[in-house]
Amino acid sequence: MKLLSPAISKLARLRLWRIKNWIDHPVAAQREVLQGLVTAAQYTIFGKKHHFSTLFTIKDFKKHVPIHEYEDISPYIERMMEGEENVLWNTPVTWFAKSSGTSNDKSKFIPVSDESLQENHYQASKDVLTNYYNNFPASDLLTGKGLVVGGSHQVSKINDDIQCGDLSAVLMQNSPFWGQWIRTPELSIALLDEWEDKIEKLALVTAEENVTSLAGVPTWTLLLLKRILEIKQKKTIKEVWPNLELYINGGVSFVPYREQFELLIGAPINYLEIYNASEGFIAAQENPDDEGMTLFTEHGIFYEFMPVEEYGSPDPKTVGLNKVVLNKNYALVISTTGGLWRYLIGDTIKFISVDPYKILITGRLKHYINVFGEEVIVDNSDRAITVAAQKTGCIVTDYTAAPVYFTQHNNGGHEWLIEFDKEPEDISLFVQELDNALKATNSDYEAKRYKDIALSLPKVHKLAKGSFTRWLRSKNKMGGQHKVPRLSNDRKILEEILSSTNP
Numbered sequence: 429m430k431l432l433s434p435a436i437s438k439l440a441r442l443r444l445w446r447i448k449n450w451i452d453h454p455v456a457a458q459r460e461v462l463q464g465l466v467t468a469a470q471y472t473i474f475g476k477k478h479h480f481s482t483l484f485t486i487k488d489f490k491k492h493v494p495i496h497e498y499e500d501i502s503p504y505i506e507r508m509m510e511g512e513e514n515v516l517w518n519t520p521v522t523w524f525a526k527s528s529g530t531s532n533d534k535s536k537f538i539p540v541s542d543e544s545l546q547e548n549h550y551q552a553s554k555d556v557l558t559n560y561y562n563n564f565p566a567s568d569l570l571t572g573k574g575l576v577v578g579g580s581h582q583v584s585k586i587n588d589d590i591q592c593g594d595l596s597a598v599l600m601q602n603s604p605f606w607g608q609w610i611r612t613p614e615l616s617i618a619l620l621d622e623w624e625d626k627i628e629k630l631a632l633v634t635a636e637e638n639v640t641s642l643a644g645v646p647t648w649t650l651l652l653l654k655r656i657l658e659i660k661q662k663k664t665i666k667e668v669w670p671n672l673e674l675y676i677n678g679g680v681s682f683v684p685y686r687e688q689f690e691l692l693i694g695a696p697i698n699y700l701e702i703y704n705a706s707e708g709f710i711a712a713q714e715n716p717d718d719e720g721m722t723l724f725t726e727h728g729i730f731y732e733f734m735p736v737e738e739y740g741s742p743d744p745k746t747v748g749l750n751k752v753v754l755n756k757n758y759a760l761v762i763s764t765t766g767g768l769w770r771y772l773i774g775d776t777i778k779f780i781s782v783d784p785y786k787i788l789i790t791g792r793l794k795h796y797i798n799v800f801g802e803e804v805i806v807d808n809s810d811r812a813i814t815v816a817a818q819k820t821g822c823i824v825t826d827y828t829a830a831p832v833y834f835t836q837h838n839n840g841g842h843e844w845l846i847e848f849d850k851e852p853e854d855i856s857l858f859v860q861e862l863d864n865a866l867k868a869t870n871s872d873y874e875a876k877r878y879k880d881i882a883l884s885l886p887k888v889h890k891l892a893k894g895s896f897t898r899w900l901r902s903k904n905k906m907g908g909q910h911k912v913p914r915l916s917n918d919r920k921i922l923e924e925i926l927s928s929t930n931p
Contacts, residue, residue: 443558450726451784455750462486462730465763468543472514474504474769486748495734495744495761495770498536504767505537511587516767517541523602524592525706538706540598543765547728549599552709555724556702559714560674564698572671573612573637576600577630577644577652578619593619595706596644612637623648631655639669643676645911646685647826651897653692664694678702680911681789681810684817684824688849691823703789707773708764711787720779720786725749728765733758736776739793752779757805759793776805795915799831800840800882802873804866806914812865813846819861822852826896826912830922832887841884845925847891859888891929899925 450457466489470480478492494500501516508515509524516539523545524537540549561567578596593601597619600611611618613633620626627648635656642649653665660668675689675697682701689699703711703721708729711721723731732746736757746761760773774794777787791806798804809829817824825847832841844862852858863886867874876882896912913921 443555444562446726447555447558450724451722454723454725454785455748457725458730458749459486461726461728462489462763465728465730465765468518468765469516469767469769472516472518472767473507474516474767475518478769490732490746490770493763493770495746495772496768497772501768501771502536505539508539508767509537509587509590511589516769517543517765519543521767522590523598524590525595525598526592527594527706536706537592538768539766541766543728544708545599545602547765549704549709550603552704552712552724552727555727556676556700556712559712560698560700563715564673567673568671569640569673570610571638572640572669573634574610574641574643575612575630575634575637575639576618577642577649595704612639627652627655631659635660635668637669638671640671641674641676642672643678646677646680646682646689647911649675649677650685650688650692650825653689657692665692666695672697674698674700676700676702678704680914681806683810683814684827687817688823688825703787705773705775707762707768707771708766710760710762718786720781720788723749723785723787725785730763732761732770733777734761734772735759736793739772749782749785752782752785754779754782757790778807791915792913794917795913797829797831797842797915797917799833799917800876802870802876802883804842804870804873804915808866808870808873809914811869812862815865815868816858816861817852820852820854820858821850822848822858823850825849825893828896828912828914828916828922828925829886830916830919832884833919839880839884840882842886843919843922844886844888845891845895845922846888847893847896849893851890855888855890859886862886862888889926891925895925895929899928902928 466480466483469475483489483492504516508521513520519541521539521541523540525540527536527538560569576596578600600615600618613630617626617629617633620629630652656668657663657665662668665672672693677699678701682699686699698716700713700716701721709724709727710729711723714722732748733752734744734746736759738744739759752758755778757776757778760775760777762771762773763769774792776790776793778790780786780788788807796803796805813824813827827844827846829842829844832843834840863877867877900912916922
């Protein structure tokens with residue numbers, strides 16, 4: 429392993445010129461990506477229907493191909509899962525990333541072609557590594573093992589040749605042979621279905637390894653780290669893994685979790701945020717000190733950006749990279765080497781830089797609260813929770829919030845369910861700080877809170893530890909990418925969780 433790190437570091441540096449090229453010329457890179465996508469898929473069923481062979485400009489592409497949500501393309505995907513070829517993409521697709529929505533029991537199956545793996549997920553991962561070695565040339569990252577806290581793996585019942593699992597499982601199953609050398613644990617444990625048994629086995633095995641990097645959704649990674657400390661009877665993870673230097677996180681904002689990680693790990697390490705969805709590897713921090721993630725423009729994905737106010741209109745408008753506006757909320761629309769065409773991924777982002785193009789994930793199109801015109805998005809709530817926790821000395825494990833509707837005698841408001849790792853001494857002070865932080869970050873919320881005209885002070889319930897995990901278990905959403913929805917514009921999820929904690 430000691431010999432492997434310098435070799436990889438040298439190879440990583442050789443890629444720097446290519447990364448610099450697409451960062452410096454993102455619009456040109458995007459044109460080439462779209463041309464390659466349309467050319468490759470012109471003789472597919474979808475390509476013929478939408479006249480791909482006659483499309484030579486972005487304007488033509490947008491005119492002939494409508495924006496799709498999952499329900500619009502699911503009939504094509506079902507045909508692919510039955511083994512039919514040349515449907516959405518021109519090469520055989522035998523893998524599907526299973527992506528179950530947090531507020532919907534129905535699973536989505538995202539096609540993952542060989543091109544998706546090689547040109548997008550794996551190439552983007554290599555570019556993250558290249559940037560890391562460029563920033564930390566003396567790194568010992570590959571002298572130890574990388575621990576990925578991933579999901580489960582299962583074979584589709586529709587066709588023995590078609591397999592599916594959540595994204596981490598698909599990536600692990602298809603990774604090159606040398607990937608097995610630098611990863612822990614072995615696949616038989618990494619791909620276990622039963623999450624609680626898996627956490628136990630992960631902890632027992634990896635606690636004895638020389639782990640230098642971690643990757644995974646924060647909530648499940650925290651569970652694993654706490655179990656490892658129990659097994660090893662240590663106070664900090666650095667006592668277990670003294671060479672740990674990097675945690676790669678994605679899927680949810682890391683802001684509310686950072687303090688917990690720092691306390692558990694017990695010594696400074698590097699933290700990198702990536703945006704690697706089932707639909708594709710989209711962005712990553714170049715440097716741990718960066719505020720946003722650099723958009724990956726040469727990795728088999730063509731991007732469009734829909735102003736969120738366009739969502740739901742009969743003919744929603746999108747803009748390209750050259751017309752995006754800083755700090756404006758956009759819904760992400762992508763076309764990919766997996767055969768997704770003008771696909772509304774469901775995430776909302778904003779640009780914080782256009783030279784280079786850097787983004788922040790602000791939430792989900794359907795995860796917000798806007799019953800009273802307050803337009804609270806996940807980015808607002810994550811930041812407010814973090815501020816309130818810092819000011820009251822508590823640690824928040826997880827949360828969800830929903831509206832409280834007007835009644836004849838009472839104004840509306842927001843109701844929060846919060847699970848604390850360390851509770852605030854004064855919950856009323858926490859509520860006040862949460863309210864103040866929301867006002868500071870969202871002027872619409874502040875206006876609605878003025879003299880309690882529309883919104884009353886938030887109502888907060890402290891949940892017992894493990895409450896959210898129990899709810900996720902009841903929905904068969906344990907582990908991997910599954911997470912509690914932060915915000916809902918109705919009370920369905922909040923009422924479900926409340927009733928599960930008060931049977």
